[in-house]
Amino acid sequence: MTISSQDLTGASIIASAFLALLACAEAWRYWFKPPTEYTRKLVHAGGGLIALGLPLLVSSHWVVLILAAGMGLLFVASKRFGFLASVHAIERKSRGAEYYPVVIYLLFVLAAGEPWKYVAAVLNLAVADASAAMIGKRFGRIKYRVANQYKSLEGSIAFYIASFVVTFGPMLWWNPLRETPGAWLHYFLAAHLLALLVTCFEAVSQDGQDNLWIPLGALFVLTKTFQTDVADLWVQNLSFAGILLVAMAVARYSRTFEMAGVLIFCLSSYGCWAMGSFDWALPIFIGFFFYVGVCSWLQTTWGLQIRAVTWAVIVPFAILAVANISIQYEAWDTYRFMYGPFLAAAILALTQAVVNVWICSTSQPSAFVRVAQASCGAVLISGVLLGVLWGRGVVPDVESAMVLLGVVTSLAVLSAVFNRAANPETVQHLWFARRALLNAVAAGLLAATQWQGISSIWSAT
Helix, strand or coil, X not given: CCCCHHHHHHXXXXXXXXXXHHHXXXXXXXXXXXXXXXXXXXXXXXXHHHHCCHHHHCCCHHHHHHHHHHHHHHHHHHHHHCCCHHHHCXXXXXXXXXXXXXXXXXXXXXXXXXXXXXXXXXXXXXXHHHHHHHHHHHHCCCEEEEXXXXXXXXXXXXXXXXXXXHHHHHHHHHCCCCCCCCHHHHXXXXXXXXXXXXXXXXXXXXXXXXXXXXXXXXXXXXXXXXXXXXXXXXXXXXXXHHHHHHHHHHHHHHCCECHHHHHHXXXXXXXXXXXXXXXXXXXXXXXXXXXXXXXHHHCCCCCECHHXXXXXXXHHHHHHHHHHHHHHCCCHHHHHHCHHHHHHHHHHHHHHHHHHHHHHCCCCXXXXXXXXXXXXXXXXXXXXXXXXHHHCCXXXXXXXHHHHHHHHHHHHHHHHHHXXXXXXXXXXXXXXXXXXXXXXXXXXXXXXXXXCCXXXXXXXX
């Protein structure tokens, strides 16, 4: 590893500027005693603006890694030993300061050679996030709950506007599609879609995790939107806006989901569509409305928050991520192979959720009744989904459908017997982990049957 004198000079400038920013924040807090949220956002926004100079001043990612590690250690030590109150003296739990240098390094590496992506992602972190916090704190009146925290609609709107501006601006400045007709429309649609999606990322983030998900989500969306054309961007913009409006309306009137739970559903369904295809998103769409219908019929008294929905989609989404990576390497056989396991995990997750509601609405059911409920629920849910997919030509043959039905039904019964039904808003993480493990087992069993030729590869687009 060779470090040039230019990189050392650039690193010194960046480090000095950031230390000066921390000193200003500490002086502001000491002399004028503003709310800690103000000094914290000064460091947050100012640090992002300073980080914009990294690609201009430093070329080696090793130098950036050393800078990020040093800043990270400074934040960890200051929090541990009680100094830098301008950053750490807040009532809510947050690890955002520790995440900040980590994500700057990741952006520097992942956006190498494309400075406009780096700039847009960092500005979303520095400017849009700070705008949401300041506007929400000053003018926020319409509140919504995310786990044990509250956020405001006004803050989310401020984030959306700022995100659009700081994304559209770098696109116009660098003009990466200058040789493409209609480039400005492409930039507008890409910036609008990114602003919608990243606003949702910010809305569901907690404990400082927005410092990770906002910039990384922005970079991911930028990459995906520049791999498609204007016509598809129109479809994605209208589709995601429609998903948001319909899901919020349904959840609002059915009281089945809290706002954060709805946003996780919207993000996961869009992710399935963007990373896979409509066939990958279809089980998520059907599952949402099926669950809402059952909960309305049984008059469920709880509304799902972020934790329950995240645990339900985590295994199917991980499988989709593997499939999406295979696309990047043009391993289309792997992409098609993963759909069956994805479907098994998604259907089992939905079955577990529906059966849990059904059992909870039954007064102390016996083990036999729970087994019957799980079996009936698995057959009904699998039948509905397989019927829709059959009409789309996704199901390869009857034998493969029966194998999937058998896997889902057997594991749904195990879940009902050994992981007792409960209110998902009051149980511990282990309860969700056991269900997620069964979802992974369902995916593994379906993959094994495909590998051995017992069932066929599914025909998802």
